[in-house]
Amino acid sequence: MKVINVCGARPNFMKIAPLMEAYRDEPAIEPLLVHTGQHYDEKMSRLFFDELQIPRPDINLEVGSGSHAQQTARIMDRFEPVVAEHKPDAIVVVGDVNSTIACALVAKKMGVGVFHVEAGLRSFDRTMPEEINRVLTDAISDLLFVSEPSGMENLKREGIALEQMHFVGNVMIDTLEKHRHKAEASKILECVRVEPGGYCVVTMHRPANVDDPAVLGRLVSVFEEIQRELAIIFPIHPRTRKNMEASGLLRQFAGLERLQLIEPLGYLDFLKLMANAAVVLTDSGGIQEETTILGVPCLTLRENTERPVTLTHGTNQLVGMDPERILTAYRKIRQEGAKSGRRPEGWDGKAAQRIARIIAGWTPAW
């Protein structure tokens, strides 16, 4: 069975890596890897291929950045001839980025099977571009691989047939478990001159948080208070950096004495930094899951999450972007310690193996 695997943006790489590895134990599967080029900077892409030992993509569509319509259209335009040439039986898409929906749509209309890894997650917030990508991709997928119980419930409610959905666990945690030990050798703590437990990590890139300077600017007062106790390490996503430069906020953040704005980090450095942090402040999806397994408190700078198991089982809390709410949660963690987390079912490092086995046994209904 010929299977084209699609990745495009940074959070896709840790999901595709364990799948490419798991296919080696399934001789029935002939995998090809397509990189759409949605993310292209050395630090947003190449570094992850090297560290996670992902095979070099067979094809790179080199689409680059653009508006949502431009980017999605460009991926579709360039992916169609790849499907026509290679005639796969199915494609695998992961996550919720523009590359996910663009390639799923192309393949489905060409009569090719679509398998979605990380299906069923819902924030119920349709102002988020990722939510649109998730709902639409799931609606046209033939196999839906689900990482947490809420995903199964959501898909059932949306009328997806039970035989199409498989609760398999979390491929992102496969990657974390595989590299956890190796990450301990990272020298990132020395590089940024912090001690374990003596700092807070911040990441932000969601349009709702970083595109409006008034929203982003509210964090200055939060960081002023946190830095009285902890150093703050903030690896900046290119989108956030551009917005901060344009609005003049970069200077305000850089002016905070114990806040370090650094370039985006590779996987191993970031894992080490996260694992030893006193607290993580983020608007990322994947980091909510990783901190749950690492047992590090996570304050999510959003009003909703498509990953509710990180709230019920993990160390995650939703705090939005209101400074007082963020600081109240932060002070509670400092006084009372972290909420103790449990490992969600199926987050055991073997999700990709389960997926590969199901794919190998798939026969199209048509």
Ligand code: UD1
């Ligand atoms: C995308 C995903 C988001 C994911 C995030 C992780 C969608 C809709 N969004 O958002 O779900 O959480 O990736 O990073 O697919 N840029 C660079 N270099 C790069 C890539 C991007 O400088 O290698 C800059 C460009 O100015 C670009 C901007 O970042 O316009 C945003 O990139 P884009 O891929 O459009 O979306 P992200 O915000 O990264």
